[in-house]
Amino acid sequence: METHPPKLIEALVERLVPPACRENVMGDWDEKYTSPAGYILRVVSDLPFVVASQIRRTFHAALFFSQAAALYIAFAGSSLLVPRYLYDDSRLLPLTIVIGAVLFALVCRDAYANREEHPDDRARRDPVFAIGTGLICELLLFVLGGSSLVLPFWILIAGSAAGLLMVYMLRRFIHSSPQDSPATAGGPQTSLDEHRKAWRWNLLWLIAGLLIIFTLPSIGNNNGGSVLDAVFLVIVVFHLFRRNKDGFTGASQEYSVLSIADDPYINQLKRKRDGLEFWAGAFARGGGGILILAIIGFHFVPLVAGRIGGLPLPANVSGTHISLSLIAFGILTASWIFVRSRNLRAARAIQDELDRLNTKDKNQ
Numbered sequence: 001m002e003t004h005p006p007k008l009i010e011a012l013v014e015r016l017v018p019p020a021c022r023e024n025v026m027g028d029w030d031e032k033y034t035s036p037a038g039y040i041l042r043v044v045s046d047l048p049f050v051v052a053s054q055i056r057r058t059f060h061a062a063l064f065f066s067q068a069a070a071l072y073i074a075f076a077g078s079s080l081l082v083p084r085y086l087y088d089d090s091r092l093l094p095l096t097i098v099i100g101a102v103l104f105a106l107v108c109r110d111a112y113a114n115r116e117e118h119p120d121d122r123a124r125r126d127p128v129f130a131i132g133t134g135l136i137c138e139l140l141l142f143v144l145g146g147s148s149l150v151l152p153f154w155i156l157i158a159g160s161a162a163g164l165l166m167v168y169m170l171r172r173f174i175h176s177s178p179q180d181s182p183a184t185a186g187g188p189q190t191s192l193d194e195h196r197k198a199w200r201w202n203l204l205w206l207i208a209g210l211l212i213i214f215t216l217p218s219i220g221n222n223n224g225g226s227v228l229d230a231v232f233l234v235i236v237v238f239h240l241f242r243r244n245k246d247g248f249t250g251a252s253q254e255y256s257v258l259s260i261a262d263d264p265y266i267n268q269l270k271r272k273r274d275g276l277e278f279w280a281g282a283f284a285r286g287g288g289g290i291l292i293l294a295i296i297g298f299h300f301v302p303l304v305a306g307r308i309g310g311l312p313l314p315a316n317v318s319g320t321h322i323s324l325s326l327i328a329f330g331i332l333t334a335s336w337i338f339v340r341s342r343n344l345r346a347a348r349a350i351q352d353e354l355d356r357l358n359t360k361d362k363n364q
Contacts, residue, residue, distance in 0.1 A: 055107055058110040067170055075162075127164050191353045202288070248271065276344070
């Protein structure tokens with residue numbers, strides 16, 4: 001009686017299992033082996049759950065949405081080669097299909113990443129594989145007669161070239177980002193400098209986000225209500241910005257100012273760290289950057305959904321206006337991954353200083 005599956009079948013199955021969990025999964029299947037047919041049936045039934053579990057572990061939300069924004073910038077920007085194509089002709093579905101195929105390929109590449117592969121090699125290969133998957137998807141749709149779901153040739157080529165470069169830059173940045181490596185060098189001045197630099201980047205990004213909000217098709221109306229809404233939004237956002245910069249993200253931080261039991265300097269560092277993490281969205285309760293992106297997305301969803309459904313645009317809104325606004329939104333979203341990393345890097349530097357102070361107190 002066979003106790004192991006045939007070598008050929010086992011070699012093929014091994015390639016289908018993500019490397020991170022391959023040894024454990026393959027060993028479990030070998031222990032339960034009874035026959036080739038039973039082995040294949042078990043693989044077919046278990047493999048989707050294995051892959052889904054690995055995708056859940058490797059999914060990086062910030063990277064995913066930044067890549068989506070970069071791909072949109074690439075393909076939507078290339079669509080300007082064909083005037084009126086994207087929004088005036090309601091051709092969002094082909095764009096959605098190709099971007100979705102590329103994003104799906106990138107998510108799968110993360111799940112099947114080899115731990116021994118150098119991050120720079122991954123950053124080069126993953127975009128090529130993903131863009132290639134998108135092109136193959138477009139080719140299959142064209143061959144199967146779905147030409148209405150395929151982007152025009154020159155938009156596809158130009159968008160793929162720009163998307164390849166932009167995705168490579170994003171993945172190269174995220175794999176070499178300093179946020180995962182603590183800034184152990186330096187002392188108090190280093191952490192405070194990182195804090196100041198991070199909030200300068202936050203302020204610049206916030207101003208860019210507000211400029212996009214005030215030029216959105218559904219907001220840019222010259223009536224009293226819109227002006228009052230804009231003033232109220234600016235007051236609320238900058239109040240939130242100021243409180244987060246000072247570290248007042250909740251009742252516990254406000255209480256720490258009044259407390260005389262702890263070192264005031266340590267309390268200040270903790271507030272600064274919490275403010276950075278909150279603004280970056282590290283806590284489940286939100287973040288300033290996410291708030292800006294959500295406001296912009298909230299105003300775009302009805303317009304974009306209506307165009308996908310074939311509804312006409314409002315009389316005072318042009319397709320070109322929406323296209324340019326969405327491209328600006330894509331750039332803002334893609335830049336958030338850099339700004340967020342600066343916040344987390346500064347928070348890590350402050351945490352390192354807190355750890356040094358705690359170690360010093362214990363030694364004394």
